[in-house]
Amino acid sequence: MARRIQPSLFKALACAATVAAGLVPFFSGYQSQAQTSAAAPSVATSARASALLAKGLKDLSSERYAIRQRATKIIQTALGMQLQAIVNAGGPEQATRLIKLLDFNINLDRWTMAVIKLPQEKRMAMFNWGIQPAVLPLVGAAFARRAVVRASSAEGLAKISGSNSNWILDRLLGDQRRVVYLSTMAALWDRKPSAKMVQIVFHRAVGNMTMYSGATTRQVVHFNGQPIYIMHFVNYWQQAQDGQYAAQLLEHWHPDHLKSMLVNFTEKMARQTGANDILQNPSMLQGRNFIELFSQYKPLLAAPYLLNLICRPQTNQINFVFNGQSVHWDNRTIPLYLLVLLSGHKPQHYHFFKSALYGGSWLFNTQVQEETTIKAMLKFWKQRGIAPVPPIQPGSNKPAAGPPGVIHPPGLAIPPIAIPAGRMHVLIKKLQTKKPSAATQSTAQPVR
Numbered sequence: 001m002a003r004r005i006q007p008s009l010f011k012a013l014a015c016a017a018t019v020a021a022g023l024v025p026f027f028s029g030y031q032s033q034a035q036t037s038a039a040a041p042s043v044a045t046s047a048r049a050s051a052l053l054a055k056g057l058k059d060l061s062s063e064r065y066a067i068r069q070r071a072t073k074i075i076q077t078a079l080g081m082q083l084q085a086i087v088n089a090g091g092p093e094q095a096t097r098l099i100k101l102l103d104f105n106i107n108l109d110r111w112t113m114a115v116i117k118l119p120q121e122k123r124m125a126m127f128n129w130g131i132q133p134a135v136l137p138l139v140g141a142a143f144a145r146r147a148v149v150r151a152s153s154a155e156g157l158a159k160i161s162g163s164n165s166n167w168i169l170d171r172l173l174g175d176q177r178r179v180v181y182l183s184t185m186a187a188l189w190d191r192k193p194s195a196k197m198v199q200i201v202f203h204r205a206v207g208n209m210t211m212y213s214g215a216t217t218r219q220v221v222h223f224n225g226q227p228i229y230i231m232h233f234v235n236y237w238q239q240a241q242d243g244q245y246a247a248q249l250l251e252h253w254h255p256d257h258l259k260s261m262l263v264n265f266t267e268k269m270a271r272q273t274g275a276n277d278i279l280q281n282p283s284m285l286q287g288r289n290f291i292e293l294f295s296q297y298k299p300l301l302a303a304p305y306l307l308n309l310i311c312r313p314q315t316n317q318i319n320f321v322f323n324g325q326s327v328h329w330d331n332r333t334i335p336l337y338l339l340v341l342l343s344g345h346k347p348q349h350y351h352f353f354k355s356a357l358y359g360g361s362w363l364f365n366t367q368v369q370e371e372t373t374i375k376a377m378l379k380f381w382k383q384r385g386i387a388p389v390p391p392i393q394p395g396s397n398k399p400a401a402g403p404p405g406v407i408h409p410p411g412l413a414i415p416p417i418a419i420p421a422g423r424m425h426v427l428i429k430k431l432q433t434k435k436p437s438a439a440t441q442s443t444a445q446p447v448r
Helices: 008-028 033-060 065-088 095-114 120-128 138-142 149-152 154-158 163-173 178-187 195-206 237-242 241-253 258-271 285-297 302-309 333-343 367-382 424-433 437-443
Strands: 216-223 224-234 318-322 326-328 352-355 361-363
Touching: 033 065, 033 163, 033 237, 065 095, 095 120, 095 352, 138 149, 138 154, 154 163, 154 326, 163 178, 163 195, 163 237, 178 195, 178 241, 195 241, 195 258, 195 285, 195 302, 195 424, 237 285, 241 285, 258 285, 285 333, 302 333, 302 361, 326 333, 326 352, 326 361, 326 367, 333 367, 361 437
Parallel strands: none
Antiparallel strands: 216 224, 318 326, 352 361
16 A cells, blocks of 8 residues: 555644744743743643654554544644643743744644645645744744734745745735735745736736625525525725726736737626626726726737627617717717727827716717727728627527637637637737738727
């Protein structure tokens, strides 16, 4: 039978090592001469526990299942003896220090339980890195129960390079508590981000295509045959507001692969059959973050997907007067604005005006202007061999039958949409380098 160590025992090993390595001496160092004799039982108990722990760890590698089972109980006993030794240790502020150290040990339990889920080689590297004296306090703080303590670990971890610190910082970036992920974002400002960090911060900035993520988590307790639903509310509106800071961090990092992430996200919106995406109207906080990032990168490969969005039926139509000026927008307005940016032309040439609404939004005065601009953009891109991606078949996530040619963006979890024939990548390259002809230059003039 192959030798093996049960994953749960790594937790026991970490707990025992933490206690045996320093908690009892920590208390003993504060003992007075009068307390030395009283501390002798604690030291003796710790020594017996260490010997018992050594035997348990040795038996844990046995090929016999019964011996491994017995070793588990031996290690559990040793851990209990170590805790007993700590409780019996004296010293000034004994109770206060005991509570803090036991709390720290619980934090290391959480860290260990997370680490044992890693592949073997990563697991051992993480343990060897984490138990370093300069690193261990930060590791314990990062896995603390209190959010403010977790947040306090971010700055120190951000100064330590490498994949091990990245792994913990990734967890802090994904924390639900605002004080944790905001503190981590601030600490990472001048650090080169990992691909995972960029992905997490991008999701913080733009969400998951909709503003209305699940606002609660639910648990069910059955009381005398009656289900009781317990709702744990998460303030997603405040988290959506924090997206502006995530967008600022992405702009500062300026990672190369963010361009492909913007393309992938636009494709997912084109694949979405519902009408509740973040580009529905200019009031969407996450939509405004997306527009800001899109304006910085201008990913030309997103054009076919934006063309799909402007060809959709009109929904969410808004017409009113603001500051004495007529204002119009609908679900097609923002995708249309982004297409104009990709064309290299100024929005004013296509009837857009910058309204003071929502911090500054490019809108139309009338629906007629928007319809005219849609026709002009379809013509502009058609002249360059780029057409809207095929629409989604009703009741399916597959595109309708269309011309051949498929783009497979990296990291896309859903099947890609077919791209019109015409060697799209070649056309995009030509669009970037070729000067427009006299015929196409006319499209840069204001649309009438």
